[in-house]
Amino acid sequence: MKLYNGGKIITGLVIFLGIFLAPLAYNAGKAAYSQPKLKLPENEKECVESKEFMRTKHMQLLNEWRDYALRDGQRFYVNSKGKEFEMSLQKTCMKCHTNKAEFCDKCHNDASVTPYCWDCHIQPEGLKK
Amino acid sequence: MNNTRRNFLKFAGLTAAGLCVASAGSVIAAGTGSTIKDGEKALKAKRWGMVIDTKKAGTKEAIDALAKACHSVHNVPDIPGTQNVKWIWAVGFEEAFDQPNNYMDESLEKRQFAVLCNHCSSPSCVRVCPTKATYQRPDGIVAMDYHRCIGCRYCMAACPFGARSFNFMEPRLHLDLANLNKSFPTRMRGVVEKCNFCVDRLADGKIPACVEASQGALVFGDLSDPASEVRKVLREHYTIRRKPALGTEPGVYYII
Numbered sequence: 419m420k421l422y423n424g425g426k427i428i429t430g431l432v433i434f435l436g437i438f439l440a441p442l443a444y445n446a447g448k449a450a451y452s453q454p455k456l457k458l459p460e461n462e463k464e465c466v467e468s469k470e471f472m473r474t475k476h477m478q479l480l481n482e483w484r485d486y487a488l489r490d491g492q493r494f495y496v497n498s499k500g501k502e503f504e505m506s507l508q509k510t511c512m513k514c515h516t517n518k519a520e521f522c523d524k525c526h527n528d529a530s531v532t533p534y535c536w537d538c539h540i541q542p543e544g545l546k547k
Numbered sequence: 548m549n550n551t552r553r554n555f556l557k558f559a560g561l562t563a564a565g566l567c568v569a570s571a572g573s574v575i576a577a578g579t580g581s582t583i584k585d586g587e588k589a590l591k592a593k594r595w596g597m598v599i600d601t602k603k604a605g606t607k608e609a610i611d612a613l614a615k616a617c618h619s620v621h622n623v624p625d626i627p628g629t630q631n632v633k634w635i636w637a638v639g640f641e642e643a644f645d646q647p648n649n650y651m652d653e654s655l656e657k658r659q660f661a662v663l664c665n666h667c668s669s670p671s672c673v674r675v676c677p678t679k680a681t682y683q684r685p686d687g688i689v690a691m692d693y694h695r696c697i698g699c700r701y702c703m704a705a706c707p708f709g710a711r712s713f714n715f716m717e718p719r720l721h722l723d724l725a726n727l728n729k730s731f732p733t734r735m736r737g738v739v740e741k742c743n744f745c746v747d748r749l750a751d752g753k754i755p756a757c758v759e760a761s762q763g764a765l766v767f768g769d770l771s772d773p774a775s776e777v778r779k780v781l782r783e784h785y786t787i788r789r790k791p792a793l794g795t796e797p798g799v800y801y802i803i
């Protein structure tokens with residue numbers, strides 16, 4: 419079997435692979451990703467649910483809280499341990515997590531996500547012009 | 548050949564169906580062992596309604612005081628010009644009731660009327676909203692979920708009372724940021740907003756802010772309960788509603 423234009427194809431492939439793998443080479447040897455250090459609430463040890471649940475599912479939880487509170491008029495959440503929380507970002511979450519920059523933003527920035535919560539909800543630090 | 552392709556499609560369909568079912572589940576239901584309930588303090592009714600005594604709150608100043616109470620609780624901006632956002636404001640008789648009268652008695656001619664969302668029983672705004680951002684609660688309150696509002700303004704075209712305001716610009720530019728109510732959100736540019744009959748306060752066991760500030764000129768309560776204060780006031784006074792001929796069945800009554 420003969421490879422037509424073999425030289426060009428192979429050069430092309432090498433260049434493509436080079437570019438494709440450049441980010442890997444660039445990052446090789448650098449420290450692995452480490453989770454950001456969050457400022458945790460001082461007076462409260464347990465969140466609404468377990469740390470693992472909150473880490474991966476807080477967005478779904480907040481979505482459902484919104485629908486329960488606004489649509490069904492059911493504003494309280496009783497977790498598996500029987501503890502009650504008002505389903506409210508500003509009145510519950512941000513009462514413990516009193517600093518958006520030190521808590522929310524850390525992971526959101528690392529994960530390159532820009533949730534639009536704060537377009538309307540008021541962060542605990544307050545707003546500035 | 549045909550047979551295997553058919554099998555492949557069957558399995559693909561099953562998998563897709565499975566994915567749909569799996570993703571429709573709720574995280575709360577998915578094994579956190581939690582439950583949902585309403586607050587013990589919450590004020591409840593079958594049909595919330597309001598009566599406004601226009602003899603008691605009949606001047607621009609009196610109504611501005613109501614607006615101030617409402618707007619500070621709900622972080623409503625004050626924007627100079629024609630693009631202001633209003634939840635409750637003052638208008639004259641003709642504008643409020645669509646009944647021009649060339650020879651009206653002088654006191655009525657000068658009187659101002661507080662207007663707000665009527666929380667209609669057949670709300671045209673709810674019928675036209677394409678996203679269900681505006682919806683009617685079982686207790687008669689026409690509420691909004693600003694997260695869902697796409698700013699199409701159909702509801703503004705549909706509401707015969709002009710009860711809704713559009714955020715033409717970023718409302719935070721016109722709010723006193725140092726004195727916001729931190730337990731209520733603001734809105735963002737591009738959404739519609741209006742009076743929410745204070746659902747947020749009712750859930751906390753408080754009556755609406757304008758009623759509280761009105762020194763008895765506004766009465767709020769359950770229209771379906773014959774023993775309620777609103778029904779008592781309605782029984783004792785002659786009242787009218789705004790544009791009843793349109794059939795939206797307003798829940799706000801005016802003592803003239």
Ligand code: SF4
Nearest residue numbers: 664665667670672706
């Ligand atoms: S007054 Fe207008 S906005 Fe309010 S419920 Fe009636 S139609 Fe909707």
Ligand code: SF4
Nearest residue numbers: 676696697699700702
């Ligand atoms: S502007 Fe918002 S609330 Fe009004 S109809 Fe459109 S989506 Fe619904």
Ligand code: SF4
Nearest residue numbers: 617742743744745757
């Ligand atoms: S009922 Fe509440 S939201 Fe509506 S005008 Fe009065 S204070 Fe404002």
